[in-house]
Amino acid sequence: MNELGVRKVISNRQLTKREFLRFCGVSLCGISSVSLLGLTETSYAQMAKKGLIKTKLSPYFTSLEGGEIQCELCPHRCRVAKGKRGICRVRENRDGKYYSLVYGNPCALHPDPIEKKPFFHVLPGTISFSLATAGCNFQCKFCQNWEISQAFPEDVYSYDVAPELMVKRAKEIGARSIAYTYVEPTIFYEYMEDIGLFAKKAGLLNVTHSNGFINPAPLKNLCKVLDAANIDLKGFTENFYHELCDGELTPVLETLKTLKKEKVHLEITTLIIPTKNDEMSVIKEMCLWIRKELGEDTPIHFSRFYPLYKLKTLPPTPVSTLEEARKVALSAGLEYVYIGNIPGHAGENTFCPKCKKMVIQRTGYMVGEVHLKSGKCKYCGKPISGIWV
Numbered sequence: 001m002n003e004l005g006v007r008k009v010i011s012n013r014q015l016t017k018r019e020f021l022r023f024c025g026v027s028l029c030g031i032s033s034v035s036l037l038g039l040t041e042t043s044y045a046q047m048a049k050k051g052l053i054k055t056k057l058s059p060y061f062t063s064l065e066g067g068e069i070q071c072e073l074c075p076h077r078c079r080v081a082k083g084k085r086g087i088c089r090v091r092e093n094r095d096g097k098y099y100s101l102v103y104g105n106p107c108a109l110h111p112d113p114i115e116k117k118p119f120f121h122v123l124p125g126t127i128s129f130s131l132a133t134a135g136c137n138f139q140c141k142f143c144q145n146w147e148i149s150q151a152f153p154e155d156v157y158s159y160d161v162a163p164e165l166m167v168k169r170a171k172e173i174g175a176r177s178i179a180y181t182y183v184e185p186t187i188f189y190e191y192m193e194d195i196g197l198f199a200k201k202a203g204l205l206n207v208t209h210s211n212g213f214i215n216p217a218p219l220k221n222l223c224k225v226l227d228a229a230n231i232d233l234k235g236f237t238e239n240f241y242h243e244l245c246d247g248e249l250t251p252v253l254e255t256l257k258t259l260k261k262e263k264v265h266l267e268i269t270t271l272i273i274p275t276k277n278d279e280m281s282v283i284k285e286m287c288l289w290i291r292k293e294l295g296e297d298t299p300i301h302f303s304r305f306y307p308l309y310k311l312k313t314l315p316p317t318p319v320s321t322l323e324e325a326r327k328v329a330l331s332a333g334l335e336y337v338y339i340g341n342i343p344g345h346a347g348e349n350t351f352c353p354k355c356k357k358m359v360i361q362r363t364g365y366m367v368g369e370v371h372l373k374s375g376k377c378k379y380c381g382k383p384i385s386g387i388w389v
């Protein structure tokens, strides 16, 4: 099962309740999106619709000759002719103007533990109301959510949820944050920004798990509402990004530096894939870069790869490889180095970099003992970077 649970595109007919609940990922969450949206069970079939398209004019495009446009949202800078769409599939040139096609239409909504994003230094043990629309600006061969990230918006079942309603429901279920995640959130930028403004007013944090492939101007604007970002640093060579993601490394590094400068809390995730990005010399180089440019207190999560999507022939990452990467990162001077996707591994816990005692104990997404006092180690008083209240 992927991160979102089983999520097949169901043929164009009314869903049975069972199909709908499965579609909502209830088996994973235990809470249905029906109740999250305040619907009765009888109205669920009307709520999730296939072919839902709500447009919003993009603030980031340049008009070119002949009605063509250039999108300025991400470094792909797609040139798009009239009636056509960009690489992400969710932005369309309509009569020389560029529109988002997914404003207010999430196809995934879940009350996730914030540890699942993963954030290990943001409000531990709290719920993050998590959402995504269809589409993505990368085409990673190892994508765990490819059924929505590589879909056209008209091909998935989506909900119609205005930004205010999203925030209202997040508050009602007791979430402390809203997470823009599962696909690359840049592609639903306008929706994310508007939810973010309402969330901020309502006292919720805005957090994102992103590939970091966004242009500097929209990123800086987004930082006004963003509290925390977990950026995938998928590899540390341009070759890796070209071959496996159809992307580029350099803009991602720039995003990381900008987030740091704008004081957005930052965590990094690297999925270690056997034979693709598991060379320890490259991992060391990456960790030294993180230390120099972002600081030694930047948490990094080394996640275990499982064979899926277009990389089904590779084996899962050996635990020993992840442990070696963790050692390399610690010896490069990084203070908070985690191992992900291996529930129960000691590398899930947070240790104080000064006295080395465990200050947060975790098993999978569950938080156990917490030994922090006002964001500091309870034993030696060292401040632990993060957002704790």
Ligand code: SF4
Binding pocket: 071, 072, 073, 074, 075, 076, 077, 078, 085, 086, 087, 088, 089, 091, 136, 137, 186, 187
């Ligand atoms: S956001 Fe989409 S349309 Fe815009 S440049 Fe990126 S991939 Fe192309």
